[in-house]
Amino acid sequence: MGFFLLLIVSSLEKCFVRLVNELVDLTQGEVVPFDGKTIRGAKSKGKKSPFHMVSAWTSKNNMVLGQVKVSEKLNEITAIPRLLEILTLKGCIVTIDAMGC
Numbered sequence: 001m002g003f004f005l006l007l008i009v010s011s012l013e014k015c016f017v018r019l020v021n022e023l024v025d026l027t028q029g030e031v032v033p034f035d036g037k038t039i040r041g042a043k044s045k046g047k048k049s050p051f052h053m054v055s056a057w058t059s060k061n062n063m064v065l066g067q068v069k070v071s072e073k074l075n076e077i078t079a080i081p082r083l084l085e086i087l088t089l090k091g092c093i094v095t096i097d098a099m100g101c
Contacts, residue, residue, distance in 0.1 A: 017066055017086050024061045028091040032065065033057050034083060036076040036099060054079035056087055056094075076100055 026032070039051040054076050056065040066087050068079040076099045084094070 013086075020063070020065050021088050024058055024063065024065065026058065026089065026092055027060070029093060030058065030060055030091075031093045031095060032087075032089055033059075033095045034080055034100060035097060036070070036079070052076075054083060056083050056089075 034054060034056050036052060036054045039053060052070045052072060052075070053067050054070060055067045057063070058065055066083050068082050070076060070079045080096060080100050
């Protein structure tokens with residue numbers, strides 16, 4: 001069941017990114033902030049710690065371009081390359097906070 005669920009999540013993620021790329025008009029020089037957030041109150045079954053997500057945001061379109069779940073707040077730096085890989089950000093300016101350095 002776990003492997004099957006992983007395939008569904010992976011397929012959904014790819015479809016979501018394709019949909020967002022169709023909807024969003026990213027123009028040359030647009031700023032795309034990457035930031036990590038802790039989702040308070042959202043916990044996996046049997047776990048006590050909340051979810052941590054790293055998101056790429058477009059201010060021009062007021063929407064999230066993509067998100068990656070990380071195991072801990074400190075793992076944001078591992079999510080940034082993954083987001084860069086799955087998003088089409090040619091000519092955009094990507095910003096990160098100190099946690100991403």
